[in-house]
Amino acid sequence: MESLLEEVTADVYNEEEAIVLEWRVESLMRAGFDSESAFDLAFSKHVDLHAALQLVDAGCPAETAMRILL
DSSP, rough: HHHHHHHTTTTOOOOOHHHHHHHHHHHHHHHHHOHHHHHHHHTTSSSOOHHHHHHHHHOHHHHHHHHOOO
């Protein structure tokens, strides 16, 4: 995952933005989102990370949370 994230962010984002995106992806994956969904949500600027985590914490399946958030 790290190499893919590094590859995706290398030319597009500054170092600080890349660190934030990495944190978002890792947080989403720890919450139960698969890597593809975590990337999609992390890179969607309109998605509130805390809302995503709250949905899953409340028992919403990650797949359903993904459909709600996007």
